[in-house]
Amino acid sequence: MSRPDRVVILGAGLTGMSAAYHLRRGKHPNVALFEKETTPGGLVRSKQNGAYRFDYTGHFLHFRDPKIAAQVNEWLPGELTTVTRDAWIHSHRVYTPYPFQTNLYGLPLPVVNECLLGYIAARDQDRAPERTPERDAPDFETWIRHSVGNGIARHFMIPYNTKLWGVPPSAMTTDWMNRFVPPAPLDKVVAGALGLRDASSGYNARFEYPRHGGIQILSEAWARHAGPIEYAHEAVRIDAVNRRVGFDTGLETDYQTLISTLPLPVLCALIADLPEPVRAACDRLSWSSVWALCLGIKANHTGGRHWVYVPEEKYPFYRVGCFSNIAPSMAPDGHSSVWVEQSYNRDRPLDAEQARADAISGLKDMGWLKDESEIAVEWPLRMPYAYVIYDAHHAEATATIHEFLRAHGILSTGRYGKWDYSSMEDAILYGRDAAQSLLGIPQNAPTTPSPGTDLK
Numbered sequence: 001m002s003r004p005d006r007v008v009i010l011g012a013g014l015t016g017m018s019a020a021y022h023l024r025r026g027k028h029p030n031v032a033l034f035e036k037e038t039t040p041g042g043l044v045r046s047k048q049n050g051a052y053r054f055d056y057t058g059h060f061l062h063f064r065d066p067k068i069a070a071q072v073n074e075w076l077p078g079e080l081t082t083v084t085r086d087a088w089i090h091s092h093r094v095y096t097p098y099p100f101q102t103n104l105y106g107l108p109l110p111v112v113n114e115c116l117l118g119y120i121a122a123r124d125q126d127r128a129p130e131r132t133p134e135r136d137a138p139d140f141e142t143w144i145r146h147s148v149g150n151g152i153a154r155h156f157m158i159p160y161n162t163k164l165w166g167v168p169p170s171a172m173t174t175d176w177m178n179r180f181v182p183p184a185p186l187d188k189v190v191a192g193a194l195g196l197r198d199a200s201s202g203y204n205a206r207f208e209y210p211r212h213g214g215i216q217i218l219s220e221a222w223a224r225h226a227g228p229i230e231y232a233h234e235a236v237r238i239d240a241v242n243r244r245v246g247f248d249t250g251l252e253t254d255y256q257t258l259i260s261t262l263p264l265p266v267l268c269a270l271i272a273d274l275p276e277p278v279r280a281a282c283d284r285l286s287w288s289s290v291w292a293l294c295l296g297i298k299a300n301h302t303g304g305r306h307w308v309y310v311p312e313e314k315y316p317f318y319r320v321g322c323f324s325n326i327a328p329s330m331a332p333d334g335h336s337s338v339w340v341e342q343s344y345n346r347d348r349p350l351d352a353e354q355a356r357a358d359a360i361s362g363l364k365d366m367g368w369l370k371d372e373s374e375i376a377v378e379w380p381l382r383m384p385y386a387y388v389i390y391d392a393h394h395a396e397a398t399a400t401i402h403e404f405l406r407a408h409g410i411l412s413t414g415r416y417g418k419w420d421y422s423s424m425e426d427a428i429l430y431g432r433d434a435a436q437s438l439l440g441i442p443q444n445a446p447t448t449p450s451p452g453t454d455l456k
């Protein structure tokens with residue numbers, strides 16, 4: 001029989017490992033951390049494939065909390081380097097710098113004209129007394145049209161976001177946006193249309209990334225400090241009333257508190273006898289999945305670009321990137337390790353064979369691949385839970401589910417446990433917050449997620 005104060009943590013991603021680390025450092029007497037895989041890190045892992053190394057698509061660090069930054073740098077001395085973003089948009093057969101709205105120069109002149117006139121019209125309309133203020137826009141599409149106008153909406157914001165999220169912006173709220181969309185003040189839009197380059201906008205003009213080993217070295221550092229991790233233990237059932245969790249290994253264990261970092265729909269499915277209103281709330285959760293094709297290419301035709309947004313509908317994928325342009329150690333000299341990302345969901349299932357064909361032909365079209373014979377290795381991967389969709393149900397459904405879970409000693413946290421849109425640093429902070437609440441330590445400043453980090 002376990003002690004009554006037992007804390008069981010499910011998932012050794014950054015959130016779970018941070019929770020275990022902070023609990024054990026706080027001398028909590030009874031903590032167990034279970035992970036279904038045989039390695040730590042969740043989405044924050046890397047794969048070596050021949051001479052090439054890949055992450056689960058781009059994972060870049062943007063530290064806002066100096067304590068977390070100091071901690072990570074102490075554990076990885078000299079291993080992180082600061083990188084200046086080199087991000088682009090590919091449309092109308094040209095590359096223009098990111099952000100689109102403040103770098104219109106280089107697009108066909110009729111497109112620049114349409115975007116500028118739309119932007120000016122939106123500014124004029126915004127002054128009209130009947131206009132909803134931008135911040136109160138009822139949905140993301142309205143927000144886009146109010147903020148940047150119909151031209152920029154048509155040529156970038158709406159098609160790009162529809163591909164990324166798998167639902168049209170009109171079906172989303174603006175709750176998740178926070179500071180992800182770079183501002184588009186008049187002076188910058190005009191300067192950008194004239195060719196005065198502005199690549200500095202947005203929260204992620206610089207980021208940290210490991211010199212060697214890919215992003216996985218971050219997870220390995222946390223695993224070294226988090227204490228024992230019970231690998232190859234997949235939680236398969238939870239008795240919320242009697243506070244017991246069962247694993248595929250046959251192990252059963254009880255808990256006082258369960259810290260779960262599993263995706264909320266997965267957690268709900270494990271709980272026997274979930275009350276009907278909670279089950280119904282769970283059915284209303286919506287998300288997109290991501291399929292990515294990682295390629296080791298025996299050449300580098302990427303122009304040194306880090307990643308490129310691809311808004312046009314003729315390409316089913318929404319972004320391509322090159323790990324080895326960010327950290328040269330990710331591929332041999334003169335080669336490139338590249339990724340292509342495409343989203344799918346319940347209503348738009350993935351045809352992996354078609355997605356691969358589209359990725360290859362798209363890369364050729366964009367000039368990143370001359371011939372298929374240049375491909376040395378390839379690794380297709382799926383992230384079944386990638387982006388939480390903030391639709392009209394999100395706030396009410398998550399509130400209902402978390403209320404039930406809390407009442408049964410289950411603290412569901414992390415990007416997919418909370419069911420939000422947040423970053424690696426947030427995951428570390430969420431784990432710390434969960435530990436501090438159980439240790440009775442007053443919370444640091446409440447952790448507000450930094451949405452959009454992975455929208456680059």
Ligand SMILES: Cc1cc2nc3c(=O)[nH]c(=O)nc-3n(C[C@H](O)[C@H](O)[C@H](O)COP(=O)(O)OP(=O)(O)OC[C@H]3O[C@@H](n4cnc5c(N)ncnc54)[C@H](O)[C@@H]3O)c2cc1C
Nearest residue numbers: 011013014015036042043059060234235414415423424454
């Ligand atoms: C495409 C994409 C790009 C991103 N890019 C960035 C970026 O550039 N910068 C950034 O800061 N963040 C980025 N993120 C976000 C980042 O990946 C997450 O914030 C972070 O990984 C969340 O960590 P977590 O521990 O909460 O969840 P996860 O990493 O999902 O970890 C959950 C763990 O639970 C385990 N698990 C699942 N089911 C069970 C079970 N039944 N039993 C036991 N264990 C189980 C899993 O194996 C996993 O190890 C990106 C995310 C995506 C999808």
